[in-house]
Amino acid sequence: MSDAPVAPIKAPEKAVAVAANVDSAPADSPSGKLSNKELKELKKQEKAAKRAAQKAANGITPEQQVQLAEQKMEKKKQQLATNTNLKKQLHQTLIKDDNVKKIPSLFSHLETREQRNAASPSISHIVHPAILSLTLKYSTYKVVGSIARLRNMLEAFKVVIRDYKTPENTTLTRHLTGHLSHQIEYLKSARPLSISMGNAIRWLKQEISHISIDTKELKAKDILVEKIDDFIKEKIDLSDRVIIENASQHILEGSTILTYGHSDVLEELFKYCVLEQGKSFNLIIVDSRPLFEGKKLLNSLVNTNIKATPITQDYLKVNYVLLNSLSSTILADTDCVFLGAHAMLSNGHLYSRVGTGLIAMMCHTRNIPVLTCCESVKFSDKVQLDSVTTNELADPEDLVEQIHSKKPPQKKSFALEQFIKQCEDEKKSEEPTKNQPKKKQNNKKDEEPEKEDENAPLKDWKSKENISLLNIMYDLTPPQYIKKVVTELGALPPSSVPVILREYKNT
Incomplete structure (x- = not known):
């Protein structure tokens, strides 16, 4: 009988010791008050003593308590390693490539194509087909x-939400955001957002997060899909x-209007001026x-017709020029410049396709007005100089492959490229020595195309x-080179970007 109540007695002694410390601490301190840390x-200590007392009352010995605490710590470490640290896994599973060293x-702080694609194996099993x-x-x-x-x-998010099913012992508002985060992480493996x-x-x-917990799953999904449709309709x-x-x-x-590259808004603008305004x-x-x-x-523009005749025949005269051949004679006749935008930053800088800043600067020196068409959804509160x-x-290979071609690069998926590389390496390693004389004969046939590229400056650049x-995909245009930013709220100077951001956040 004397050995049975050993565990329950120790916990109250700890609690008494803690209480004694609480009573004695103010007297020992010089100001008579405890600091926040104390x-x-x-x-x-009080919470630990209470938990120990409750466990001891339930018949759990101190040794078992220590074992349970160690098991909890191991579970937390496993969860951190498997679920929450996807970026750490990305850096651990980097695919070695010569481009990273070059x-x-x-610019070494920027993510390469290989580093982005290293995230795909860790979360690809939970990614929706869309x-x-x-x-x-x-x-x-x-x-x-x-x-x-x-x-x-x-x-694609609409399809993901329609096919989503809430797991047991959780709610849609809590689990769906995490499920979408995995889809977004996989999207980042292709290109940054x-x-x-x-x-x-x-x-x-x-x-x-605004959806009530009591809302049924089907109704909640219908609400989200409807809100996405409204967002596309209003903001785009x-x-x-x-x-x-x-x-x-x-x-x-x-x-005479000058534009650079392609923008959906500018394409519709030129069609609107011809088709509806004549x-x-x-x-x-x-x-x-x-x-x-x-x-x-x-x-x-060439494939757009008015009564079976192309608009480029009677209404629109189009000149196509490459950036490196843009001369002052072409700019001399230009009346206005329209540029697309990837984003407008809060300090008024235009973040757009590389080459935009060069055109804006050239036109600014000749007093040609530069206008930017940009939706408010592209506005960012970031500041960048x-x-x-x-x-x-x-990919730097886009600049080397088909250097004389007049078409965009025909790219393959990253996984397919890695698979082809592995197959080629395996074939080279498995080739027997008997085929060496055959290689010499084949090399003679291949000497002619190699002679054509002997003087290429980027041959074997690795x-x-x-x-x-x-x-590099984008560059920055200072606000002094931009006369107006045309938005759905009106044509405003670049200095008014913070005002539009404030209005956008309020809505």
Whole structure:
């Protein structure tokens, strides 16, 4: 009988000791008051004593308590390693590639294509098929442009939400946000998220948190799909319509307009001026390698007809020029410049396709007004002074392969490229020595095409230590080179971007 109540007696002794410390601490301290750290420690000791007393009353010995605590710590470590630290797993599973070593130290902080794709094996088993197909389109440049990527992402999210089923012992508002986070992480493996995509994701997660816990699953999913449709209609379709109506006032009859690359808003703007307003004007499309986005705009305008006749025949005279051949004679006749936007930063800088800043600066020196058409969903509260701190690195092979080609690079998926590399390496290692004389004969046939590329400066650039290729996607245009930013809220100067951000957040 004397041995039975040993465990229950020890816990109260601890509690008495803690109480004694609480009573004696104010007297020992010089001011008579405990500091915040001492109060936290005392509260922790009190809670530990109470838990130990409760466990001892339930018949759990101190040794068993220590074992249970160790098991909990091991479970937490396993959860951290498997669920929450996807970025740490990404860096641990990096795919070795020579391109990573060839990046200049100034841009070494930017993620490469290989580093982004290393995230796919860890979470691919929980990714929806719609996200898998969309990621492939992003990585192969089948879907290019901030608004096009945003629209396709929201359409894919609608499919994900419709097929989503809430697991047991949880709710939709708590679990769906985490489920979407895994889909978003996989999307990042193709290309980094655009500013508009980030704003839409934050909005969607906020809408999910506003749904009541008592709402049935089917009704909650219908509400979210309906809100996504409203977002696409209000922030993209209606906003573009208002921007087009405001910007069309700056295109006059017989004027010469210059644009760079491709933008969905500008494409609709030029069609609107011809089809609905009946204006005839000259258009100069400036384009650059390697994506040749201006050709997409050119093809769309050529294939647009009025009563079975192309608009380029009677109303629109189009000139297609590459950026490196843009001369002062072309700019001498230009009346206005329209530029697309990837994002507008809060300090008034325009973040857009690389080459935009060069055109804006050239036109500013000749007093040609530069206008930017940008939806409010592309506005960001970030402040950036250069295009080095945050940017996107594309594959440097796009600048080397098909260097004389006039078409965009025909890219394969990253997984397919890695598989082909592995197969080629295995074939080289398995080739017997008997085939060596045959190789010499085959090499004679291959000597002729090699002679053509002997003087190519980028031939075998990976093996040359002093040559590195950098394929940057975006650049930054200072606000002094931009006259107006045409938004759905009106045509405003770049300094009014923080005001639009405030209005956007309120809505």
